[in-house]
Amino acid sequence: MLDHSEFKIKFLDAIIKGHSMAVGCHCFVSYSGRAESELPWGDRIIIIKSDRTLLVHQNKGSTPVNYMKEAVLDAYVEGDYAVVTAENISQKEFMRIELTQVYFFESRQLIDEQKIRIVGTERDMAEMIMQNPSLISLDFKPLSMEEHTKFGFIDLFGHDKNGTLIVVECKRYSADLSAVTQLRRYVEKIKDMKGLSSVKGVLAAPKISTNAQSMLEKWGFSFVSVNPPKYLEKFDRFQKKLI
Amino acid sequence: MLDHSEFKIKFLDAIIKGHSMAVGCHCFVSYSGRAESELPWGDRIIIIKSDRTLLVHQNKGSTPVNYMKEAVLDAYVEGDYAVVTAENISQKEFMRIELTQVYFFESRQLIDEQKIRIVGTERDMAEMIMQNPSLISLDFKPLSMEEHTKFGFIDLFGHDKNGTLIVVECKRYSADLSAVTQLRRYVEKIKDMKGLSSVKGVLAAPKISTNAQSMLEKWGFSFVSVNPPKYLEKFDRFQKKLI
């Protein structure tokens, strides 16, 4: 438990040094910027990063309740409160955090230049299909992948044995209505630009919602069930811990 | 700085008590679930909430680099590492965090039943237009707002002085291609179900991208510039601090 002036001093010192911070406190938060908000009094954890990102986390859920990027930060004592302010003038964003209790305060220079490596994205799905086109159909011949063609950002682009063009849109999850309209947009663009009357549209995803299926059929497109790829070896490594 | 067995004991104690935690550490993170990932060694802040949400934050950006909801957590010492594991069996998710250094560890019961109040959402835009329909056009008569009609989730629904139906889709930001396809989907649905040949589509947003504007015109829809509402008094309260 820190008193307000001790908090202020430590906070400003951490700002100057470019340290990251974790603060446990009882606070009230108001925000004005892209929207406006008020968060009544409660206990939260405030994170401040060395790039001046500020996050206010409640004790539930994975998204911060309030946040600001590239914030210009300040702290001071005002009556019975410690106050933290965050401003991003160019974005016209302002935040004010009033604190009555500072349960804990930690600050430290965190050194981390590493980037996460992820496998199993939509792009990985498209690559997998490039390697094994029969996942779409026996006669599917892919031509290009995720190229910014003049037709737009098309996940997979190819043709069948008759030379009919095929547009494939990949989704990692259940394909929904917007996936169908996205596919439709690409197919129409190609028809338009090439002056073709027939272009096939294929939605590749693990599953598809009922309404999306109806709309798909209405527009003469087809659905193919494909799961995003995973490195099974790694999954197994975790899995065996469960046995 | 905590040694590994001290960390383990405090961590497990906090889990049992349902406390929230903030941990500063040097760690390596691997994940398998909806995708698979590896994050090489670096300094991070780990947050664990009372609802068993786990967040791993690097020192930049507002999104956690790794995370899991409803995690079953454990901690132990393994050779030179402290290890934190998180599992969500039903989701087939697994995470393993190896720590060589624990810079700080804070845990505490955080009491907070408050909900944030936000003004300026898309729904607020629709309400504002309901109050002042002339923002769309002088003869726009709104009938319903954000109702789950048999036509779908339509932001605003009404007609002009000739009785021609009007569908309004609101966007808080620059309207893009998907906003136009969304509008198009609603208009077509209504035409279909009512057997009408003419239904007006209006996109209400602060601005619109060039391509979206083209597509809008191609489909005979129109754009109206509308800004999401704000409580100006409050904005002014912040603003005067800047002077």
Place this chain on the structure above:
DNA sequence: GGGGAGAGATGCCGC
């Protein structure tokens, strides 16, 4: 910097 689209998206509400 804007436009377009994915994300291990998250979160909300309705059925």
Place this chain on the structure above:
DNA sequence: GCGGCATTTCTCCCC
């Protein structure tokens, strides 16, 4: 639970 959709979405990539 799924479905449909907004989000102070965030982030990345390309033009």
